[in-house]
Amino acid sequence: MMVAVAFGGFFGSILRYAIGQYVTKRFAGTWIVNVLGSMLLAFLFHEHEQGNITDQIWSFAGIGFCGAFTTFSTFSNDVLQLMIEKHYKKALFYIASSVFVSIASAAFILYFLN
Structure with missing residues (x-):
């Protein structure tokens, strides 16, 4: 399993790196x-819960790929940069939109599949 992850x-x-290089607008890639x-x-x-993918595929794609593809550390750094630059409204909007849209998108996928 560790090798798959x-x-x-x-x-x-x-x-993630490639998308960051392609999307050059600040914070948009993240x-x-x-x-x-x-x-x-x-x-x-x-x-995985439905038994349609194996534990090995889950480890590779869900834990490994998605874990490395998404990036909380870069998101946190982006927010801190905005706050250091005193762009508090942008920081708040970035936080709110990132969290809300990410959770809402995941919820939509789970709702659609059930």
Whole structure:
């Protein structure tokens, strides 16, 4: 299982980096990967709970890939940068939109699949 998590993390972190390089608008890349990762994780969770994917695939894709693809540490750093620059409203909006949209997207996927 650890090897599956490691390989998933390898690919998830590379894709996150690539998206960050492609999406050059400040903070947009992190926001996008966190929302997409939340949606993918919800889908994978549902499929694993239904027995449609194995523990090995869950370890690779859900734990490894999604864990490395999404990034709370970068999100936290982004928020702190905004606060240091005294952009408090932008920081609050970034926090609220990231959390709300990520959770709402995951909830929508789980609702749609059930």
